[in-house]
Amino acid sequence: MNPVNYLYLAALLFAIGATGVLIRRNAIVVFMCIELMLNACNLAFVAFSRLHGNLDGQIIAFFTMVVAAAEVVVGLAIIVSLFRSRHSASVDDASLMKL
């Protein structure tokens, strides 16, 4: 097996995540799909790091993880405050900027 297969797996996971973002309407699940896409990117970075034989890819993956952690904190805070004001976590209900 060639490590390129890891890239194919990452592409597949990324496409599944993108489909989930388009299909689902629960804001939390949409957010999870975004996490899945970020993870797929990380897998591709790690596989590239191995293909090239240097650690730069792993550094980028590490930074992606940090950014993802910050993003999750802010995103979930937004979802919680949306739920507080609209009593629903559906992205369809949040069609107006202001109540």
Next chain:
Amino acid sequence: MTALAAYTTSTGEAFQFWVLGTVAVIGALCTILMKKAVHSALCLAGTMIILAVFYLANGAYFLGIVQIVVYTGAIMMLFLFVVMLVGVTAADSLKETIKGQRWLAAACGLGFAILLFAGIGNASLKDFNGLAKANEGGNVEGLASLIFTKYVFAFEITGALLITATVGAMVLTHRERTERAKTQRERAEERVREGKHLPPLPAPGVYARHNAVDIAGLLPDGTPSELTVNKTLRERGQIRDVSSEALDDLRALEQRSTDRLERPDLRRTDTGRNGDGDRAEETEEASK
């Protein structure tokens, strides 16, 4: 993994890839197809753990451990907390708001996957270098020397980003209190002045078989009283209903059990008439 410019990995790694890769894809599909957010979160956690194993197999030992600690340990637990806060049983409605949107989205995803696959297939990636040389002095040491030399500026900006995210989360979830909180004494006096609900609120309902907190208590005429259920559950719409249908069922069951018990053994029905609880026991015995 040790040889430089190799063409294939070991058979063990190939086996691991095909088995765990299948599970990872199934987990990802379950994440987007499960109706309840909790199930989605658990499937995603499984996929992330498998990705951590793949990182380890690819020689990224530090990232593999960080993936488990940060993603499955911290981020997924944060997700589960928010799911609990928003309501566990709040399932997605399956009604489509835009007609045919689901199939169009699936087609888009498929097209996207084909595009990515074609891109990877066209690239010439036949041989690979392996990380043996880069990991010579240890994976963590290699990463550290890169982070604190070549990427030190990005690393510092990351610190600023984390601080900003922390402050942002606090600002978003913090609610300013516009008026002074009432003391217990003031609340009690207010309740007396208003004259409604002087005693504590009634307890959630118990009718023969149910004593759960999310089932409304029954008024003397048999209608459920929403007042007996916790306010949070009421707002989420999570009240389970002892509807009139279920009550009719229960009545029919009682009727049947008394009918059946009267015929074989008259003594037992006599003792069974003492109270409701006894009669319920009799019903259970009869059903056995």
